Amino acid sequence: MFSWLHIAMPPAPALFAQLLVGLINGSFYALLSLGLAIIFGLLNIINFAHGAQYMMGAFCAWFLLDWWGIGYWPALVIAPFAVGAVGIAIERLLLRRLAGLDHLYGLLLTFGLALVIEGLFRQRYGSSGLPYTIPAELIGGKNLGFMFLPVYRGWVVVFSLTVCLATWFVIERTRLGALLRAATENATLVQAFGIDVPRLVTLTYGAGVALAALAGVLAAPIYQVSPLMGANIIIVVFAVVVIGGMGSILGAIVSGFALGLIEGLTKVFYPEASNTIIFVIMALVLLVKPAGLFGRAA
Amino acid sequence: MSRRAGLWWSIALIALALAAPFLFYPVFVMRALCLALFACAFDLLLGYVGLLSFGHAAFYGGAAYVTAHCVKVWGFPPELGIVAGAAAAALLGSVFGWLAIRRQGIYFAMITLALAQMVAFFALQAPFTGGEDGIQAVPRGRLLGLIDLNHPLAMYYFVLAMFVVGFAIVRRAVNSPFGQVITAIRENEPRAVSLGYRAERYKLLAFVLSAALAGLAGATKCLVLQFAALSDVDWTTSGEVVLMTLVGGVGTPLGPVVGAFVIVTMENYLAQAGSWVTVIEGLIFIVCVLTFRRGIVGVIAPCLTGRAAAPPAPEPSPP
Numbered sequence: 001m002f003s004w005l006h007i008a009m010p011p012a013p014a015l016f017a018q019l020l021v022g023l024i025n026g027s028f029y030a031l032l033s034l035g036l037a038i039i040f041g042l043l044n045i046i047n048f049a050h051g052a053q054y055m056m057g058a059f060c061a062w063f064l065l066d067w068w069g070i071g072y073w074p075a076l077v078i079a080p081f082a083v084g085a086v087g088i089a090i091e092r093l094l095l096r097r098l099a100g101l102d103h104l105y106g107l108l109l110t111f112g113l114a115l116v117i118e119g120l121f122r123q124r125y126g127s128s129g130l131p132y133t134i135p136a137e138l139i140g141g142k143n144l145g146f147m148f149l150p151v152y153r154g155w156v157v158v159f160s161l162t163v164c165l166a167t168w169f170v171i172e173r174t175r176l177g178a179l180l181r182a183a184t185e186n187a188t189l190v191q192a193f194g195i196d197v198p199r200l201v202t203l204t205y206g207a208g209v210a211l212a213a214l215a216g217v218l219a220a221p222i223y224q225v226s227p228l229m230g231a232n233i234i235i236v237v238f239a240v241v242v243i244g245g246m247g248s249i250l251g252a253i254v255s256g257f258a259l260g261l262i263e264g265l266t267k268v269f270y271p272e273a274s275n276t277i278i279f280v281i282m283a284l285v286l287l288v289k290p291a292g293l294f295g296r297a298a
Numbered sequence: 299m300s301r302r303a304g305l306w307w308s309i310a311l312i313a314l315a316l317a318a319p320f321l322f323y324p325v326f327v328m329r330a331l332c333l334a335l336f337a338c339a340f341d342l343l344l345g346y347v348g349l350l351s352f353g354h355a356a357f358y359g360g361a362a363y364v365t366a367h368c369v370k371v372w373g374f375p376p377e378l379g380i381v382a383g384a385a386a387a388a389l390l391g392s393v394f395g396w397l398a399i400r401r402q403g404i405y406f407a408m409i410t411l412a413l414a415q416m417v418a419f420f421a422l423q424a425p426f427t428g429g430e431d432g433i434q435a436v437p438r439g440r441l442l443g444l445i446d447l448n449h450p451l452a453m454y455y456f457v458l459a460m461f462v463v464g465f466a467i468v469r470r471a472v473n474s475p476f477g478q479v480i481t482a483i484r485e486n487e488p489r490a491v492s493l494g495y496r497a498e499r500y501k502l503l504a505f506v507l508s509a510a511l512a513g514l515a516g517a518t519k520c521l522v523l524q525f526a527a528l529s530d531v532d533w534t535t536s537g538e539v540v541l542m543t544l545v546g547g548v549g550t551p552l553g554p555v556v557g558a559f560v561i562v563t564m565e566n567y568l569a570q571a572g573s574w575v576t577v578i579e580g581l582i583f584i585v586c587v588l589t590f591r592r593g594i595v596g597v598i599a600p601c602l603t604g605r606a607a608a609p610p611a612p613e614p615s616p617p
Contacts, residue, residue, distance in 0.1 A: 094584065098588075105587050112583025113580065114580070115577070123577065282409070
C-alpha cells in the first residue's frame with residue numbers, strides 16, 4: 001500500500017539501539033526541563049545558566065575522581081549538593097536583587113552567568129572533552145534477544161525516570177510540595193501564613209540547579225566532560241519546554257522523554273533532520289497550541 | 299534633547315564618522331558600523347516593541363551567507379548581493395516572527411533562540427554553506443559597476459552609507475505613527491487592542507523590519523570581511539547583540555551604536571585573551587542587569603545635552 005514511500009526499514013537491533021539513544025537523551029531533557037519548570041514556577045525566571053550548571057555537575061564528578069579519587073557513586077550525591085550550593089549562593093547574591101523587575105532581566109542575568117561559567121571552564125580546559133569512565137558495577141551489557149543493552153545506559157534511563165517521578169511526588173503529594181505550589185500561586189498570602197517564602201525560593205532554585213548537576217553526573221560517562229556540553233543541550237531543552245508548556249511538572253517529564261524518543265526515531269529514518277526535528281515540532285506546536293501541550297493558556 | 303546641544307552633537311558625530319577611516323583602522327570601524335546597525339535593528343524590537351529576540355543572529359548570519367553565495371557563486375554585483383541578503387532575512391523574519399509573536403516575554407526569547415538554532419544547523423549541514431569553513435574569499439566587486447570596493451576608502455564610505463540608511467529607517471519608523479502604536483503595544487497591549495489596533499500585525503511588521511535591517515547589517519559585513527562564517531549564525535552572536543544594546547542603552551537612539559563600538563573595541567583589545575572575552579562579556583551582562591539598566595547613553599545623554607530631567611528608563615514590557 002505504501003510502495004510509494006521510500007523509507008528503508010532498518011534492522012531491528014539498529015532501530016532499538018537508536019530508540020535507546022533517544023531514551024537516554026530524553027532522560028536528560030526530562031531532568032533539565034523539570035529543573036527549569038520548578039525554578040520558573042516559583043521565581044518566574046528562565047534559568048539560562050541551567051546548561052552551565054549541568055556542565056558543572058559533570059565537571060564536579062570529574063574533579064572528584066581526578067583530584068581525590070572519589071568515584072561515581074559518591075559523586076552522584078556530592079555533585080548535586082555542591083553545585084546546588086553554588087546555585088543557592090547565586091540566588092542569594094544576584095537573582096534576589098531582581099525582585100520586582102521584568103522577568104526578562106532574570107533571563108539576561110543568568111545568560112551572563114552562563115557566559116562567565118562556560119568561559120572560565122573553557123579557558124582552563126579547552127573545548128575538547130575529558131573522558132570519565134563508567135563505574136565498575138555498571139560496565140558491560142546484556143543481550144535482550146532483540147538488542148544489546150549496555151548496563152550503564154539502562155541505569156541512566158531507569159534512574160532518571162525514578163528521580164523525575166520522585167520529584168513529581170514531592171511537589172504534588174507532600175506538604176512541602178503543597179507549600180511550593182501555594183507560593184507559586186500567591187507568594188504574599190503564603191508569607192502571611194508564616195511561611196518563610198524567600199527561603200523557599202532560595203531552596204527551590206538550589207533544588208532545580210541540583211537536578212541539572214545530577215543530570216551532568218549521569219551524562220559524564222556517556223558524553224565527554226566538556227565545557228561546551230551545556231550550551232549544546234540547553235537550547236534543545238528550551239524548545240522542549242516551549243513544546244510542553246511550563247505549567248505542569250508531569251508535562252515537563254513526559255515531553256522530555258517523548259521528544260528524546262522522537263529524535264532517536266528521526267535518526268533512524270531521516271538522519272539529516274535529527275538535529276532540527278525538535279525545533280520543527282516546536283514550530284508546529286506553536287501553530288496548533290501556542291501555550292504548549294501541557295501549558296495553561298497565557 | 300535641547301535643540302542646540304543636539305545639533306552640535308550631531309555635527310560632531312557626522313564629522314567623526316567622515317574622518318574615521320583616516321584616524322582608525324578602516325576595517326575595524328566598518329565592522330563596528332555593521333554591528334552598530336545590527337544592534338539598532340535589534341533595539342527596534344526590544345526598545346520599542348518590548349520583545350527580546352534571542353535569535354537575531356539567524357537574520358544577520360543568514361543574510362551574510364545569502365550575500366556570500368550570490369556574490370561569489372552567482373556573480374551578483376555587490377548592491378544586488380546586499381539586497382538579496384536583506385530580502386532573505388526579511389523572508390526568514392516573516393516566518394520566524396509569524397511563529398514567535400504567538401508568545402511573549404521569556405517564551406518569545408526561547409522560541410527565537412530555538413528557531414535561530416535551526417538556521418545554525420542548516421549552515422553547518424547544507425551542501426552550499428561550506429560547513430565548518432563557511433564561505434570564504436567573497437569578492438567585494440564594483441558598486442553599480444563603477445566604484446571598486448576593494449579600495450578601503452570606497453568600501454568605508456559605502457558601509458557608512460548603508461549604516462546611515464539603516465539608522466534613518468529605524469529612526470523614521472520609531473518617530474512615525476507606526477512607532478507610536480508599537481510603543482503603545484509595549485506599554486499596554488490589551489489597551490492598544492481595545493483601541494482598535496491589531497497588535498499582532500504591528501508586532502509582525504516590526505519583527506520583519508528588524509530582521510531585514512539585521513540582514514542588511516549582516517550582508518554588508520559579509521562584503522567587508524569577505525566571508526560568511528558559522529560564528530555569524532551562532533547563538534553567541536545573538537547574545538552579543540543583546541549585550542551591545544544593553545550596554546549602550548535600550549530604547550535610546552544612539553545607545554545600540556555606542557554599545558556596539560564599546561564591545562567591538564573591547565573584543566579588539568582582548569583578542570589575544572581567548573575565553574576571557576566571554577567571561578568579561580558575561581560579567582558586563584551581570585553588572586548591566588543589576589546596576590546599569592539604562593545603559594551608557596541612557597545615563598550620559600541627559601547630562602551632555604543639558605536636559606534637566608532624565609527620561610524614565612525604557613524597560614521591556616512585562617510578558
